[in-house]
Amino acid sequence: EAGVAQSPRYKIIEKRQSVAFWCNPISGHATLYWYQQILGQGPKLLIQFQNNGVVDDSQLPKDRFSAERLKGVDSTLKIQPAKLEDSAVYLCASSLGQVGKTEAFFGQGTRLTVV
Amino acid sequence: AQSVTQLDSQVPVFEEAPVELRCNYSSSVSVYLFWYVQYPNQGLQLLLKYLSGSTLVKGINGFEAEFNKSQTSFHLRKPSVHISDTAEYFCAVTFSGGYQKVTFGIGTKLQVIP
Numbered sequence: 096e097a098g099v100a101q102s103p104r105y106k107i108i109e110k111r112q113s114v115a116f117w118c119n120p121i122s123g124h125a126t127l128y129w130y131q132q133i134l135g136q137g138p139k140l141l142i143q144f145q146n147n148g149v150v151d152d153s154q155l156p157k158d159r160f161s162a163e164r165l166k167g168v169d170s171t172l173k174i175q176p177a178k179l180e181d182s183a184v185y186l187c188a189s190s191l192g193q194v195g196k197t198e199a200f201f202g203q204g205t206r207l208t209v210v
Numbered sequence: 211a212q213s214v215t216q217l218d219s220q221v222p223v224f225e226e227a228p229v230e231l232r233c234n235y236s237s238s239v240s241v242y243l244f245w246y247v248q249y250p251n252q253g254l255q256l257l258l259k260y261l262s263g264s265t266l267v268k269g270i271n272g273f274e275a276e277f278n279k280s281q282t283s284f285h286l287r288k289p290s291v292h293i294s295d296t297a298e299y300f301c302a303v304t305f306s307g308g309y310q311k312v313t314f315g316i317g318t319k320l321q322v323i324p
Binding site: 099135136137138139140143151186188198199200201202203204 | 219246251253255256300302312315316317
């Protein structure tokens with residue numbers, strides 16, 4: 096079974112520029128998550144989708160971050176404009192059901208460096 | 211407040227020695243517990259999970275963890291580590307009731323020394 100696909104793997108941008116990340120979850124997985132992992136910290140949930148609806152975006156900085164999940168499959172996460180503190184690895188994950196009990200499968204992540 | 215704590219940021223251990231990585235949580239409700247491993251430049255992979263039942267849980271790669279409700283702990287153990295176990299290990303907790311969001315600890319870097 097194919098895993099969670101993310102692109103790009105690496106991105107370097109200047110502050111105030113825009114960037115977008117793409118995620119293709121495992122086929123059939125209804126739940127999709129975007130996590131931000133800053134160096135030295137654990138992953139922090141940014142947004143959770145159930146199919147194409149948002150379940151939790153309480154920790155998403157909505158003034159600069161946005162995410163969408165078209166047709167309940169692929170998802171994009173956008174940052175506009177980027178700040179230095181946005182430098183992190185952005186992980187996408189998916190699961191069959193609600194993550195409380197079911198395993199989440201993670202992609203390899205996108206490492207963003209803002210200079 | 212509900213939280214998860216990994217007490218050790220780095221754990222060096224010699225090859226073939228036993229290891230324990232500690233995880234404690236704080237919660238007033240029931241919890242589901244997970245350990246994930248992250249190899250360099252890779253995503254997280256589930257090692258094991260505790261949902262209910264037996265408090266001793268066995269996972270992949272010879273790891274096991276024990277849920278201790280009175281100590282609010284879920285420590286990860288392996289009796290004999292291998293070089294390939296060098297990675298970062300994350301404890302994760304879901305607090306039951308209402309919307310179930312996973313909270314990750316800050317991670318423990320396990321360095322296996324040959």
